[in-house]
Every structure is written in structure tokens, then in C-alpha cells.
Amino acid sequence: MDRKTRNRYETRARVLKALAHPSRLMMVDELARQERCVCELTEMVGADMSTVSKHLSILRNAGLVDMEKRGAQVYYSLRVTCVTGFFHCLEEVMRTAAEEQLELVAIR
């Protein structure tokens, strides 16, 4: 396992970690529909604005979103559109996992 290969997995993991939080997923989903300022997202997820701001900076560091200041507000938008398609894949994962659970319950 050479360093270059290991590096690739670390980079992938960094992007995944950025996505792997319910609030951040919710925001990404919303930003896929339209750009939003921090205050709108804050209301949506129902947490402290400072918390939401930190979530957004995590998404930004991962290269997933863009930000643009406009007056007093900061508007965020989704940079990586293929994220939406990948959610469909995720739903598939979740569905088969759920079926597995059902199976296990049904056996006895």
C-alpha cells in the first residue's frame, strides 16, 4: 500500500466526513434546490447560528459549497451537483439494509 494510494483514501474520507452529519446533509439537500443565507439555514435546522456557521465552514473546507457575501448576508450554494445523484444510491443502501432487518425479524 503506497503512500499515494493511502492519500487518496484519506482525501475521500475527508469529503465523506464533511457530509456525514444530519444537519449538514439537510443543508446540502436544501442548497441543491437553491442558494440560502446562513440565517435561513439556521432556522431550517433549528440550531444556534454559530453551530450552523461551523457546519458550513466544514462543507466549504471539503469543497462542497461556495459562499458569497451580499451586504450583511452570506449566501451559500452547492458546488458539487452530483451529490444529489449519489443520494439515490444511498437510499438504495438504506432500503436493502432495512430489508435485511425485516428478514432477520421474520425468521423467528
Next chain:
Amino acid sequence: MDRKTRNRYETRARVLKALAHPSRLMMVDELARQERCVCELTEMVGADMSTVSKHLSILRNAGLVDMEKRGAQVYYSLRVTCVTGFFHCLEEVMRTAAEEQLELVAIR
């Protein structure tokens, strides 16, 4: 934001968290090619077998892999084939993020 919606994001996040680790990504990538026993994966990632075993149970809990005992060995295989396609999406994310970095450096 109703509970059902919130639930969906939590489930998605659980699957993503299961994927969001370099060693687990490496294993998923390998299992996409062929099934492997724990000892082979252990050698591949270069960690303690107990560590690898725990990683695998995380992937299993997320419904991402299947396991099958055969004699003394336990063979794991990838359950969710669409994961591979989603990695291409990830590469895209990483590429545009890298370009962004280049841009920032090039400006000055």
C-alpha cells in the same frame, strides 16, 4: 422540519459515517473487486486484526457488506454495488476542490 424528514437525514448520515474512514474506504474498494477474509484485509490496511474486525462490523451494521463464515475464516463481500459509481462522483468533488486551491494560489 418533521420527524420523518429528520429521521431520513440521520439514516443517511449513519451510512456516510460508516464509509468516512480511510481504512474502511480501502476495504470497500477492495471488496468491490472480490470477497476477502479478515486476515487478508488486515494485511492490506496494516493495522491490528481487532481494529479491522471492528471496522468491518461498522460496515456490516450500515448494511454495506455481507459476511459468511467458511471454516475458520470469515469472508466479507460488498453488498451495495452502487458505491463504486458514487466514488466517481467523489473524485469529481475532489478534483474541483483541488482546482479551487490552485486558483487561490495562482491569484497572487
Next chain:
DNA sequence: GGAGCACTTGGCCAGTTGGCCAACTGCGCT
């Protein structure tokens, strides 16, 4: 049955994460 793999599980520890509060910056309005 006993030795020796192949795994899994529990325990422990260090490092990371996620939340809120409080303090600060910066813009817009009067």
C-alpha cells in the same frame, strides 16, 4: 484432547466532534 490459527469483544486511553455561550467583526440604517 490440545495446539494454534482466525476472529470477535471488552476495556482503556488519547484525540476528535458537536453543541452552546460569549466575544468580536462588518454591514446597513437612522
Next chain:
DNA sequence: AGCGCAGTTGGCCAACTGGCCAAGTGCTCC
């Protein structure tokens, strides 16, 4: 200039993660 809103940052704390070691299970082969 001064107030107030929008946002970011630092500090702190509780909870979670990931690693190794050690102990336990279960199979195979002698």
C-alpha cells in the same frame, strides 16, 4: 456616530471514535 442584525471565532464541556492489548470463542489439524 451609534444601534442592531448577520455571521464568524474561541472557549469550554460532554459524548463519540479509533487505536492497541488482552481475553474469549470456534474451527482445524495433529
